[in-house]
Structure formats: structure tokens, C-alpha cells
Amino acid sequence: MIYLGMIAPALCIYLFIVTYPVFYSIWLSFTDFNPNRGGNWNWIGLYQYKTMFQDPNFWHALKNNLIVVAVSVFGQIPIGFALAYILYRKLVRGANLFQTTVFLPHFLSTIVIGTMWKRLFQADGPISVLIQMISGDPTAQFDLMLYSETVMIPIGFALIWIYTGLYMIIFLANLQKINDNLIEVAKIDGASETQIFFRIIVPMLSGTILVSTVLAIAGSLRGFDLIFSITTQGLQRNNAMVLPIFMYQTAFQNYTNEMRFAYGAAISNAIVLISVILILFSNFISRKLQSGLEE
């Protein structure tokens, strides 16, 4: 009883600010309710979800989101792991400087980073000038942001630049927990650096890899600020639209849709559902790999 009394205040706050909005969002997505208008609402079943699946913008945003997930899982994590391993095995000089440099972007506000990269990509900006110098064409411009097929390439670079340092630190911290004797023993037994890496380090860090993957997937699917700030309103943002931006534009800006909040709720629920599916999938893959290594 005393225990319940002690956790009650925190539990109430949690239920109010986390659980209630989740259930409200689920309920809202099955209605035509617009809180701005107030008044009556009707239960309309899966209408918002049906609309969402028929909306080409949803599929475009989902495609971009999956690209971001791929960049995170197959870009940031392996690079972060490799950098951490380089530091751990002392394969580079000036390790502290190296570590600080890679981690530094993580100290900056995402909006500042987005604005900075936007400046790099603008007309006659630093990247365009570089292209002009290399190509000898003074009119050449960096225009990948203008096309939906290419817009995620520069954004992918920016994502790797920002977040790789975080994964590097996570991996480094876990690498430092590994008993050095294990590696020494492996060396005495004649294991090569590659064998040490794949047969000792990777299996021992499989839990960390899984946690990092979950973090990367969840972070990628709710990522809004960087892409919003790196693009300009209009063509660039439409090209680079990800699900959170699609949800934001639908719910908060599209006044032509009277059910915009309910539609936005359906999109945000879809984001959560996709995150859960991807995380379960990565969990499954991790377990398979783990059992394969144990055999």
C-alpha cells in the first residue's frame, strides 16, 4: 500500500502525459474529430488509414524514411563501430582529438546543423564552388536537393556526420569493458586481427549492436528537425519528406482537410507501428545471428 502510495504521483503523471496521448491518438485516428472545431465526432473506422494508404505522399515519405533507417543502420552503426575499434585497438595517433572531432557534431543543435548544411548546398555555396573548381564550369551548381531521386544522398551524408560519433562512443564504452586477456589469449593461439574482430569482438558486442540498431530505427522514424531545417519550403522539403514531416504538414498546415488532425493521428500511429515492426525484425535477425555464432 505504501509502495503504491509512493509511486502513485509519478504513475499519474506518466499515465497523463504518455499513456493518455497514445490512446487519444489511436481513438482520434478512427474518428473525424477536429479539436479546433470542437463539437460532434463520428466513428469512421479505418477511413483515415485507407486514405493514408491511397495517398502517394505517404509512400514517398515512407520510402524516404526507410532510406534514413538504412543510412542509420548500415551507415552510422558500422562506421561508428569501425571508428570505435580503431580507437580501442589504438590504431590511430591523437586518439583524443580524433574522438572529440567525430563526436563534436552531437553537441550542436540539430537545427543549427541543418541550417549549416543548407548553406553548404545553396546556389554558389561552398559545395557548388568546389564543383565549379573541379569541373572548370563556373555555372555548375550542386542541385541534388532539387530531385526526389537524389535528395536523400546529401541528407544521408549529413545524418552520418551527425550521429556516427554517438554510436562510436557507445561502442567504445562497451569495447573498453572487454577483458584484454581474451584478446591476448586469442593472439597467443594465433588468431589474426580479422578473426579477433569477427570471432570475439562482434559476438561480445551483439547486445550493444542490437540496442544501437533499435535506437537508430526509432530515431530515424521520428526524425523531423534535421530534414525540416536542411530543406527549404516547397520542392526541396516535398522531395525529402519523411513521415513526421508528412504528419506535421497534414495535421497542422492543411486547412483544406477538415479531418486533418484525425488523419495526422493515423500517420503518427503508422510511424509507431512501422517502428515496432522494424525493431522486432532487427531483434529477430540479431537472435538468428547470435544462435548462428554460438553453433
Added chain:
Amino acid sequence: MVVVLGLIVLLLSLGMVGCRKQEAESAAEGPVVVKAMAYGDNSNQEGVNWVRIVETFEKENPDIDIDYEMLYDEAYHQKVVARLASGDVPDMAYMGADARWGAPWKEAGQQFDHTDLIDPDYYDFDLIPPMGPNGEIYEIPLGTSNITTVLYMNKNLVESLGFTEPQTYEDMVAMVPAAQAAGLEVVTIDGADGWAWGSCLMSAVIARMSGDPHWVSKAVEGENKFTDPEFVKSLDFIRQMVDDGVISEKSVLVDYGANISKFSNEKALFMVQGQWAAGGIENPDVSKNTLMLAWPELPGEKSATRGSVAAAIQVGYGLTKNGASDPAVRDAAMKFINYFYSEPETTQRLRDGAIVAPILKDYNVPDDLPEIVKQKVYLAQNAMNTDVIDAFLSGDPNDALNAGMQKIASGSATAEEIAEEVESLLRK
């Protein structure tokens, strides 16, 4: 022990009841609180002026407390939607009456007609446009109509190349070789911002091509179609400007700040932007020698709208229906609004370049205004006003149009394709 504990609880409860009673009494006797949503931030003139005005007003009127939340740009729009959805409606707010600035208030049923509260001896009713279907006035505009399609001209730079103020579009085309030889652009536009194409360029072009100042509002109402030849021709004009070299194809990579910076640093002869950008030209030599013009005669334009500019109703402060429902709050808010629009403050806004011209009754424009401000007032007084696209078109159709014009400029879509897309989204 239990008794002592019970006593302490009882005493504390009584104390709290006493405190609450005292609070309620003091609230009844205390100042009238006006909950406000202000527009600006601590780094811009609007925000700094707001804070200063509120502080001075509250000192002079200790019976009124302006309890404000100040936000700027996108954050402001987000918070308006969030506050209205949650039922936390302010009494007074920075608002507009069009599809962007007025939509959330209209949707929430919070627009309030100020006609009976506006003092006709203080404000000039002829300068306040009707905002509702029956002539309602939903906010008190900071100034007269907000011109969005200004062609800024660097007079010295144009003259240094041997040209004068262009009378026709062909005159601008004639400047292209000389400008390119000098490493200059003819017209700079922040084409990376989708809205700039719609608000600052196409709004003028469609009125000129159609000869109808209200072509856009009629199209939204269904009288015209965005696939009509005059609109397709207007969209085609974007590509023509790029092909003629008047606007650079790389404009689609130039954002708002870079655009003003280019003009301010004499990298372009002309700049396309709204009247509000006049205050952003930081180079005093350029600012002093800048002419604010309507677009010259365009190829194929109709004489009925020659020399016109697109202009939207200026935003300003107004009461919400909630705020107006309490007479004490309503009177306090109106007292503040009148103070906020006082002649010295309005003159300061004019000097800062925040407004085109005041809406105060019998206002005398000071002789010592900066040249660029005089230019703006002259344009406002002389040019015919036409519809601004995003004052009427919003949501997906407007987004498609803005992005579509960027595609036309960069050569990845045709005018017909974009017109078709906008029309189909609008009628969906």
C-alpha cells in the same frame, strides 16, 4: 501522535483555505488580465518593440496585465493551432484574415468582428479592408495592404550599365548580356522558398495576364480554372524568364536571406520580394538608391491590370471571440491595441519598414522618412491591388503550385502538368 498529526493537517488545510480566499479576493480586486499571443522574438524589431510597448503600457495602466506569449515564424503558427485545439484560447492575438493567417481562427470559430469597437476618429475606415463575407473586420491591420510583388531596382547599378528604369519586360531582357558580362544577375528571387514564387511573382503575373485583379479568388471559388489558358500562360512565363536569362535557373537554390544579401551586395540589378524586405537591405548605399516598382509591362498582359501589384490584407492584432466575451477583458485589450497603434509607434513601424502605410485617421507622413520608405508609400498609393495567391489558395493545392513553379524554373515539369495537378487537387 495521531491527534497531533491530525491537528497539523487541519491547521494546514485551514491555512490553505485562508490563502485561497485571500488569493480569490485579491484576484477580484487585481488587474484585468489579457492573455495575448504576440509575434516576434528578442532578436527582431517586432519582438523588441512589443516588449517595450507592453512594459510602458502596464506602467501607465497598472489595472491591466498583458500576459503574453511571444513566438516567431513557424513556431507561432504551430502554437496557434496547438492552443486552439487544446481550448487554451488567447484573448488577443496577432492574426490575419486570409488562408494562412486567418485559417486557424476561422476554423476554431474565434474570429470576432471589431467594427463596433474601432474608433472612427482614431482609425481611417477607408484604409481597413473588409475581411468577412459581410464586411466584418477580424483584426486591426498594422498598415494598409501588404504588397507582395515588389520589383526592387538598384538604380545606380542599372544606370552604370547604361540602362534606365524598364518600361517593358523586353527592356529587362535587353539588360541580360550587359549584366552577364559584368558578372551580375538581372533579377534575383529566393526561388528555393516555394512561397516566394507564388506570393512574390505569380500573384502579379496572373493578374496581368488575365486582366482580372481577382482571378485567383474566382478560381478558388470555381469561376475560373487553374487549367485555363491565362494561368498556363502565366506559369509558362516563369520558364520564359529563365530561358531569357532574366531569372537564373540556379534561383531555385537561393533562399530568402541569400536573396536579400545578393541584392544588398550589388550582385543583381533587380530583386523580387514583398514590401517587407525593404528593411532587410542593409547596405545603406543600395537602400538609398533602390526603387520599389511594380513589374513593367509583361508580354501578353491585359491593359486592365497594367502596373498592378498583388497585395494582401496586412496582419495585425485583434480580439478573439473568447476575449471579446468578457467586457472587462475586451475593453482592456482594445485600450492596449489603441496604444500599440499610437502615432509614434506607427511612425516607428513605418521607419522600420514593417508596414506600407498607416491606417490612422489624418496621419501625416513625416518628411524625413528614408527614401526607400517613401518609395513604398508611393507604390501603395498608386498601384492597383490584385489577389495574392496564398491568401486564397491553401493546403495541398497551394503546396503543389509552389513546388510546381520551382519545377518549371528548374526544367523538370511543364506549365500544363502543374496547372493540371493544382486544379485536380483543388477540386478533389
